[in-house]
Amino acid sequence: MRWLERQRYLIDFTLSSLWRRKWKNLSLVLVYSLVIFFLSSVLFFTRAIRQEAGAILAEAPEMIIQRTIAGRHSLIPETYADTIREIRGVGSVKPRLWGYYFNMVSQANYTIMVPETFPHKETEIVVGEGVLRTWGSVEGNRLYFSAYDREAVLLTVVDSFDDQTALVTSDMILMAEPMFRKICGVPEGFATDLGVRVRNRRESDTIAGKIIRALPETRVITRADIQRTYAALFDWRSGYVIVLFSGAGLAFLIFAWDRATGLSAGEKNEIGILKGVGWETGDILAMKFWEGGVISSIAFLLGVTGAYGHVFFSSGILFEHALKGWAGLYPHFRLIPSVNFYQLATLFALTVLPYTLITLVPAWKTAITDPDTVMRQG
Amino acid sequence: MSSTGLLLLLFIHPAVTAKSDRERIRNEAELVRQLGLTDLCLFTEARYTRHLTQADLHSAFQDHPMALDHFPSGAMVRPPLEIWRRK
Numbered sequence: 001m002r003w004l005e006r007q008r009y010l011i012d013f014t015l016s017s018l019w020r021r022k023w024k025n026l027s028l029v030l031v032y033s034l035v036i037f038f039l040s041s042v043l044f045f046t047r048a049i050r051q052e053a054g055a056i057l058a059e060a061p062e063m064i065i066q067r068t069i070a071g072r073h074s075l076i077p078e079t080y081a082d083t084i085r086e087i088r089g090v091g092s093v094k095p096r097l098w099g100y101y102f103n104m105v106s107q108a109n110y111t112i113m114v115p116e117t118f119p120h121k122e123t124e125i126v127v128g129e130g131v132l133r134t135w136g137s138v139e140g141n142r143l144y145f146s147a148y149d150r151e152a153v154l155l156t157v158v159d160s161f162d163d164q165t166a167l168v169t170s171d172m173i174l175m176a177e178p179m180f181r182k183i184c185g186v187p188e189g190f191a192t193d194l195g196v197r198v199r200n201r202r203e204s205d206t207i208a209g210k211i212i213r214a215l216p217e218t219r220v221i222t223r224a225d226i227q228r229t230y231a232a233l234f235d236w237r238s239g240y241v242i243v244l245f246s247g248a249g250l251a252f253l254i255f256a257w258d259r260a261t262g263l264s265a266g267e268k269n270e271i272g273i274l275k276g277v278g279w280e281t282g283d284i285l286a287m288k289f290w291e292g293g294v295i296s297s298i299a300f301l302l303g304v305t306g307a308y309g310h311v312f313f314s315s316g317i318l319f320e321h322a323l324k325g326w327a328g329l330y331p332h333f334r335l336i337p338s339v340n341f342y343q344l345a346t347l348f349a350l351t352v353l354p355y356t357l358i359t360l361v362p363a364w365k366t367a368i369t370d371p372d373t374v375m376r377q378g
Numbered sequence: 379m380s381s382t383g384l385l386l387l388l389f390i391h392p393a394v395t396a397k398s399d400r401e402r403i404r405n406e407a408e409l410v411r412q413l414g415l416t417d418l419c420l421f422t423e424a425r426y427t428r429h430l431t432q433a434d435l436h437s438a439f440q441d442h443p444m445a446l447d448h449f450p451s452g453a454m455v456r457p458p459l460e461i462w463r464r465k
């Protein structure tokens with residue numbers, strides 16, 4: 001009990017001492033919070049995107065068969081589907097018709113696609129939330145297209161995808177097969193690639209091997225490959241994340257180093273006076289420990305809650321420019337909010353603990369010096 | 379006390395929105411199944427970043443010899459680990 005009471009008095013003293021230098025300490029908390037905000041935003045964002053991609057793309061086709069010519073993706077003859085259907089274990093093979101459309105007016109790339117069933121007319125389309133927002137050449141609900149042979153085409157928007165599905169449909173334009181072939185110039189009898197479903201998922205690799213043997217110029221992309229790509233994309237070692245982490249990490253090191261290399265004249269003077277009135281070195285170290293603990297805990301709390309709001313309420317708006325790059329269209333999406341105890345504990349161990357301990361070094365150096373010398377230096 | 383409450387909110391809020399989030403994910407996954415989609419609409423700036431998994435094998439100088447990757451999002455994709463292991 002005596003120990004607890006002693007710590008309570010020390011915390012009281014520390015808080016009033018911090019308040020005496022409030023502007024300096026408030027700016028310290030602000031900088032420290034920003035560093036933690038940045039680190040936590042990156043952690044929250046990458047984890048949420050990885051989880052979201054894993055959940056959504058679990059329904060992607062089990063295999064995509066592409067034809068490659070000169071090392072590049074090329075149109076695939078639809079007759080290849082018959083060869084694949086003959087392989088034992090293959091459930092269904094569907095030619096997929098999809099491509100890109102670059103709109104000169106909005107300077108943005110869109111994905112155009114033919115769904116398996118399209119219950120609308122040939123001149124009608126279904127679009128994602130980003131299409132109408134960015135298109136530019138809109139006349140009422142009609143959009144101008146320029147076909148591959150420069151012929152102008154006017155298509156009517158009859159429906160749009162729910163905003164909530166923006167992460168997969170934002171730049172999507174669905175249309176009928178004849179119109180797709182007219183705009184993209186894909187000849188009859190050819191498709192962009194083939195989507196394959198297998199009867200037993202455990203046989204995927206064996207079937208992929210058989211497809212490559214039967215059609216050597218093809219490349220098989222399995223669902224596992226798709227999921228691995230997205231897991232690696234926002235892995236902590238990926239290019240973007242490592243750049244962000246290095247920046248924030250270096251900022252934190254400089255900041256902590258500054259705290260470790262010395263105390264201000266006022267702080268030294270305070271320690272000298274405390275020693276002079278009878279405080280022991282242990283009391284001063286305990287006081288400095290609480291000082292570091294209070295500052296870093298407040299900064300941790302502000303940084304982490306700020307990052308949570310930034311990632312899950314404003315869709316990581318600060319990352320938008322980096323993710324958007326040169327793109328004219330960026331989807332408005334919301335990520336599933338989730339915070340993991342392990343993540344918070346790692347952040348705490350990487351930021352709060354080093355800072356709290358590092359502030360003890362200069363305090364200890366000053367506390368073991370003769371109080372008279374300290375006060376004269378101060 | 380208020381700080382503990384703030385931290386607790388970080389764990390309570392996901393639980394409150396879980397139902398609607400699960401429904402959204404179910405809708406998106408259903409669309410992915412129906413349309414046979416393979417990628418997230420994150421980087422629309424280039425064909426090989428819009429459909430990352432469908433791009434040509436991600437080789438350096440893929441556009442022409444000496445052509446560095448000129449789209450910023452290309453910098454986010456790390457090279458396959460096998461390249462690093464190969465010595």
